[in-house]
Amino acid sequence: MRNTHLAFGLSCWLFLLMYGVSSLQMSHGGWFPKTETVTETSVTIDMEEAPTPRSLARQLRQDHGLRGNLQRIRQNRKRIALRIVRPGTLHDVTYRIGSDHASVRTNRGGFIEMINRIHHLAGLGHEYELLNVWGFFVGFVSVALFGLGATGVYLWFKHYNERVIGLVLLGFSLAYGLTLIVLVRVA
Amino acid sequence: MSLGKHELPLNPWADRRICDRVVAVYELVKKIHMYTGLLTFSALIVFGIAGVQATLPAPSRRDRPEAKIEHVDFEAPGNLADKQLADRVYETLKPPLARPLETWALRHDGQGNLVLPFHTVNGLRKVTVLEKENRLLVATERLSLVQTLNHLHATVPRWAAPDLRIRLWAYYMEMAIWALIGMSLSGVYLWLAVRPGSRWGQVCFGAGSAAFLVLYWLAR
Numbered sequence: 001m002r003n004t005h006l007a008f009g010l011s012c013w014l015f016l017l018m019y020g021v022s023s024l025q026m027s028h029g030g031w032f033p034k035t036e037t038v039t040e041t042s043v044t045i046d047m048e049e050a051p052t053p054r055s056l057a058r059q060l061r062q063d064h065g066l067r068g069n070l071q072r073i074r075q076n077r078k079r080i081a082l083r084i085v086r087p088g089t090l091h092d093v094t095y096r097i098g099s100d101h102a103s104v105r106t107n108r109g110g111f112i113e114m115i116n117r118i119h120h121l122a123g124l125g126h127e128y129e130l131l132n133v134w135g136f137f138v139g140f141v142s143v144a145l146f147g148l149g150a151t152g153v154y155l156w157f158k159h160y161n162e163r164v165i166g167l168v169l170l171g172f173s174l175a176y177g178l179t180l181i182v183l184v185r186v187a
Numbered sequence: 188m189s190l191g192k193h194e195l196p197l198n199p200w201a202d203r204r205i206c207d208r209v210v211a212v213y214e215l216v217k218k219i220h221m222y223t224g225l226l227t228f229s230a231l232i233v234f235g236i237a238g239v240q241a242t243l244p245a246p247s248r249r250d251r252p253e254a255k256i257e258h259v260d261f262e263a264p265g266n267l268a269d270k271q272l273a274d275r276v277y278e279t280l281k282p283p284l285a286r287p288l289e290t291w292a293l294r295h296d297g298q299g300n301l302v303l304p305f306h307t308v309n310g311l312r313k314v315t316v317l318e319k320e321n322r323l324l325v326a327t328e329r330l331s332l333v334q335t336l337n338h339l340h341a342t343v344p345r346w347a348a349p350d351l352r353i354r355l356w357a358y359y360m361e362m363a364i365w366a367l368i369g370m371s372l373s374g375v376y377l378w379l380a381v382r383p384g385s386r387w388g389q390v391c392f393g394a395g396s397a398a399f400l401v402l403y404w405l406a407r
Binding site: 012019088089108122123136138170172174180183185 | 218221227230232233235236237239242307309335336339341344352355359364367368372374375378382387392398403
């Protein structure tokens with residue numbers, strides 16, 4: 001049981017630390033100054049046929065190395081705007097139809113923006129495979145939290161001289177947490 | 188509670204007093220790690236549920252239950268700005284767990300009626316002010332328990348509604364956030380202090396850390 005607790009904890013410690021620090025950033029935004037940088041560039045576009053947002057994104061990925069999920073598509077007769085995003089970097093692309101250039105506004109997050117965006121990342125249905133790998137680890141770490149909780153309670157219970165104070169703390173946690181969940185739910 | 192003989196993190200040539208101090212620090216950190224885990228047990232389980240819920244596919248819109256519709260008598264004074272009217276509606280309805288709406292959250296429907304979306308951890312209560320009919324149309328969309336827990340895991344004092352239940356929960360979340368940071372670091376310390384040679388621990392630490400760092404680097 002001790003090895004299981006150790007395995008869950010050590011394999012997830014950096015993920016859990018990241019969730020803790022990013023939560024702190026969301027709870028106390030003023031403590032963490034923003035460190036993101038924004039750059040604007042122009043890239044060459046070579047479209048032989050009428051472009052669509054997807055064909056434009058494909059060319060940007062292949063020829064200019066932009067990586068990430070395709071989002072926020074806006075299109076009218078004159079221009080296409082789209083966003084290619086991964087946790088650390090957002091590329092906002094604007095392309096005037098018929099032009100041979102597209103402007104790319106790149107927002108590159110610093111450490112704190114990066115972990116904030118990773119914190120909000122979940123799910124396994126992303127177009128960009130890397131985000132699905134992150135999504136898998138979100139699920140793994142979540143299940144590991146159950147494992148850590150269960151094995152942790154078992155290990156505590158085996159410490160006979162810690163049972164009284166432990167019972168008080170665990171009892172408080174369950175009574176406080178569950179009571180508030182019920183009160184909130186029936187509101 | 189004391190360390191077993193085979194666990195002593197002692198260096199054979201170290202000074203006895205230093206060794207005693209090392210053992211005392213270890214025992215203290217272990218106690219804090221254990222007590223913190225027990226105290227925040229409920230919160231950590233809620234974090235786990237939120238993570239699993241976020242990983243699984245979201246239910247489609249048609250699987251959601253129908254909104255519950257009700258009408259409430261309400262006479263809207265003709266001399267109020269939208270924000271003042273929204274505050275008057277909030278005072279009248281006192282929607283549970285909701286906070287007064289900011290100006291940016293106010294909307295108008297196609298008929299020009301003021302629409303007030305009161306979001307809470309239990310779901311959305313959308314209020315349409317039907318001024319000509321002197322009443323409010325209240326549409327309540329209730330979330331599932333798991334979705335509520337997902338919202339609760341993100342409820343911190345900075346964003347919490349004024350409701351006492353929500354504020355008490357938010358303080359518990361704040362404590363759990365600090366506990367998560369503390370337990371992540373103290374857990375690694377406890378391993379290094381007692382069993383750094385454990386192959387099992389080395390593999391898990393190395394694999395977990397490497398996975399995180401590689402993913403972080405690729406996602407930049």
